Amino acid sequence: MLVREFRRLVLLILPLLLLLYTVVRYSRNWSPISYNVTDWIQRIPSVSHVFGTQHEQHVLDSHSDSRNNNTTSGNNGLSGVLLNNEIESSESAHDSFGPDPKNTHIELFSTSTLDGRYFRVSFGDRLAINPNIIPHPLLEDTWIIIANHYSLDNTIPTDFVELACDAVFNEDNTELNCLFPPIPLPIAATGLGKCEGELQYASLNVGPHDARVFYGPRSPFIMYGSNSQETCFGQWIQDFRVLVNWDSGDDLEAINANLEGQEQENFFQLGTELRRPPPYSPMEKNWFLFWDPDGQMYAHYDIAPKRVFAKLEVDGLAGLDLAPSAAIDDERCMEMYMPKPGPVHESIHQSTNSLSITMCRRSDPSCSPSDANTFIFTIFQHKTFHDFHSVYEPYVMLFRRRTPFPVYGISQKPLWIHGRDARNQMFYVTSMSWKARGQKYHGYLDDTLFLNFGIEDRETASIDVLASDLLVGLGYCHET
Structure with a gap:
């Protein structure tokens, strides 16, 4: 009984x-753990499942007023959308289009797919996020693709690698596929980092996060997040050629460069931590490099709530913040054209690497690069996080190529990638590069570039567009 x-x-x-x-x-x-810990772990769906997406709302509330640029970007945040479809299907989760994007966005169409939609970036049977594409140094119609590998078997991953392979398009240009199984890049671990208190968990990190692979004026680099010697989590860089089987006739380039009295880029042979003007955030992310016409390198650390950038030396040391020299004009222009984040769960942050562009057509015989018509451009994103779901709207920013590098123009509307199903579908842009083999940092309006992005933490994809299409509807600072 x-x-x-x-x-x-x-x-x-x-x-x-x-x-x-x-x-x-x-x-x-x-909250089982402070978001500062989970924020360290970039966009790994299984981790979202473990820690819960409430942390993303917590960090946006607590940090957006201080350093918006260092809140989690589309390529390294926890979205709460699980790869194994623990939420509803994509069709039911994104059935709210809202206003027609043609009226609210600049729509981008592929130059190579029949329907103008984006194409997939595939690493075979390996799961990967946060894609990069650069032209192959030797082979025509071949590219190197790079992305973060992850496994659904790891509930709380601590070991991270970047996968890379040579890739070609399928017959209808709807997918860019590895020719051979991708291999991990041999990037060295960087120690424990200065992770204290709630951030001690981040010391378990081994390997690179959220890499950007891009060309400088002559050489390709990989820039990635890893444990820092200065703070808990910082930004590192290495010559990309050291990590792959790279043979592009660089010896001949070096000879020609020496004949012209120019120094060949041969620094960052080992992984090197990049520094910034103080103060440091515990988690530093989303930096990008840019170059002036003389080949001097700079690092751009923050875009909001104010710009921060500095001269960068080949040992990774940074000079003084140069942004105050252009601050008066920049603030006026950015106040006019930058999107305005809401008070809760919204932020502005840097997204991609930079490229240089001359604002006339390569096919025009009278088109000649100068300080008056050549600018540096990058893409930043307006992030919102509502109902446990992130949405990113990308914008272009141009700034002049000589110090103090004032802002020249900003998109008045966000970009819309053709094929995006709905306004609340999460597309997060990670990187960009010129499409043509041999084209590195500089291009023209009629050149084609790749814009690379992730979709809902499920897919890696890209779209090839004319550079001029990115620059439609710019708001120019001199008009303010």
Whole structure:
């Protein structure tokens, strides 16, 4: 009799305990670990499942007023959307288009797919996020693709690698596929980092996060996040050629460069941590490099709430913040054209590497690069995080190529990639590069470039567009 009553009691109490746990688990105020820890782990869906997406709302509330640029970007945040479809299907999760994007965005169409949609970037049977594409140094119609590998088997991943392979398009240009199985890039681990208190968990990190692979004026580089010697998590750089089987006739380039009295780029042979003007954030992310016409290298650290950039030396040391020299004009222009984040769960942050562009057509015989018509451009994103789901809207920013590098123009509307299903579908732009083999940092309006992005933490993709299409609808600073 007592046994029977005990069983009934257990059957009654157990559902109540499960219900109580569920309520507590999904309470907005519940947090097993501070978001600063999970923010370190970039866009790994299984980690989103473990830690819960409430942390993303917490960090946007607590940090957006201080260093918006260092909040989580589309390529390294926790979105709460699981790769294994623990949310609803893509069709049901993104069935709200809202206003026609043709009226609110600049729509981008592929130059190579028949329907103008973006194409997939595939690493075979390996799962990968945060894609990069650069032209192959030797082979025509071949590119090197790079992205973060992840595994659904790791509930709380601590080991991270970047996958790379040579890739070609399929017959209808709807997919860029590896020719051979991708290989991990041999990037060295960087120690424990100065991770204290709630951030001690980040010391478990081994390997690179959220890499950007891009060309400078002559050489390709890989820039990635890893544990820092200065703060908890910082930005590192290495010559990309050291990490892959690279043979592009660089010896001949070096000879020609020496004949012209120019120094060949041969620094960053080992992974080198990049520095910044103080103060440091515990988690530094989303920096990009740029070059002036003389080949001097600079690092751009923040775009909002104010710009921060500095001269960068070949040992990774940074000079003084140069942004105050252009601050008066920049602030006026950015106040006019930058998107305005809402007070809760919204931010502005840097997104891609930079490229240089001359604002006339390569096919025009009278087109000649000068300080008056050549600019540096990058893409930043307006991020919103509502209802446990992130949405990113990309914008272009141009600035002049000589110090103090004032802002020249900003997109008045965000970019819309053709093939995006709905306004609340998460497309996050990670990197960009010129498409043609042999083209490195500089291009013209009629050149084609790749714009690379992730979709809902499920897919890697890209779209090839004319550079001029990115620059439609710019708001020019001199008009303010």
